[in-house]
Amino acid sequence: GQQLNQSPQSMFIQEGEDVSMNCTSSSIFNTWLWYKQEPGEGPVLLIALYKAGELTSNGRLTAQFGITRKDSFLNISASIPSDVGIYFCAGPLQGSSNTGKLIFGQGTTLQVKP
Amino acid sequence: GAGVSQSPSNKVTEKGKDVELRCDPISGHTALYWYRQSLGQGLEFLIYFQGNSAPDKSGLPSDRFSAERTGGSVSTLTIQRTQQEDSAVYLCASGLGTGGAYSNQPQHFGDGTRLSIL
Numbered sequence: 001g002q003q004l005n006q007s008p009q010s011m012f013i014q015e016g017e018d019v020s021m022n023c024t025s026s027s028i029f030n031t032w033l034w035y036k037q038e039p040g041e042g043p044v045l046l047i048a049l050y051k052a053g054e055l056t057s058n059g060r061l062t063a064q065f066g067i068t069r070k071d072s073f074l075n076i077s078a079s080i081p082s083d084v085g086i087y088f089c090a091g092p093l094q095g096s097s098n099t100g101k102l103i104f105g106q107g108t109t110l111q112v113k114p
Numbered sequence: 115g116a117g118v119s120q121s122p123s124n125k126v127t128e129k130g131k132d133v134e135l136r137c138d139p140i141s142g143h144t145a146l147y148w149y150r151q152s153l154g155q156g157l158e159f160l161i162y163f164q165g166n167s168a169p170d171k172s173g174l175p176s177d178r179f180s181a182e183r184t185g186g187s188v189s190t191l192t193i194q195r196t197q198q199e200d201s202a203v204y205l206c207a208s209g210l211g212t213g214g215a216y217s218n219q220p221q222h223f224g225d226g227t228r229l230s231i232l
Contacts, residue, residue: 004156033220042118042205042223043157088156099170100145100209100221104156 006105023089032072118224139208
C-alpha cells in the first residue's frame with residue numbers, strides 16, 4: 001500500500017542552524033502537507049503544497065513539492081528553541097480525492113539546543 | 115471554542131472495559147476524521163464522516179471499534195472490550211468538506227485523547 005518515508009527520523013541541532021527534512025513515496029501524490037506536533041497537542045498545519053514544483057514559504061519555513069510528485073522537503077532556517085517538535089509530512093490516500101483522508105509519514109523529531 | 119475539542123484528554127481504563135471518546139468539530143465543518151497515533155508513530159486513519167454518514171470506515175482495526183456522528187456535529191468513537199494494543203492517542207480532525215471548492219481545504223486537529231489500557 002501507500003507509504004510515506006520521512007528522513008531523518010530525528011535531529012539534534014544548535015540554535016541558529018538550518019534544518020532540512022524530506023519525505024518520499026513510491027506513489028504519486030497530488031497534495032503534500034507538512035504538520036508540526038508539540039507534546040500533548042494535535043498536529044498543526046504548517047504548509048500545504050498543491051502543484052508539482054511549487055515552492056512555498058511560511059516565515060522561516062520553506063517547503064517544496066517535488067517535480068516527480070513522489071517527494072517533498074521542508075527547510076527551517078535559523079532554528080530557534082520553539083521549533084522543537086515532531087514534523088510530519090502527509091498526503092491524501094489513494095482513491096481518497098473525495099474523502100480527504102490522509103496518510104502520514106513517521107515523523108522527524110527535532111530538538112534544538114539553545 | 116474556535117478549535118476542535120476532544121474529551122476526555124486522558125483516559126485510563128482496565129482491559130475489557132468499553133470506552134467512549136468525544137469530538138466537537140469546528141462549527142460549520144461537515145467533514146470529520148478520526149485518526150490513531152501510537153507511541154512514536156505517525157497518524158493512522160480510522161474513519162471519515164461527511165455530515166452524519168460515514169462513507170469510509172476502512173481504517174477501523176476491528177469490529178470492536180465503532181463511531182457515530184449526530185446533528186452533523188459531535189462525534190463519538192467507541193471501543194468495546196478494550197485491549198492493551200488499543201493504547202494510543204486518538205485524534206479527531208474536521209474540515210469544511212471535500213471535493214469541488216473544498217478539495218484543498220485543510221484538516222484541523224484537536225489535541226487528542228490519550229488512552230491507556232491497563
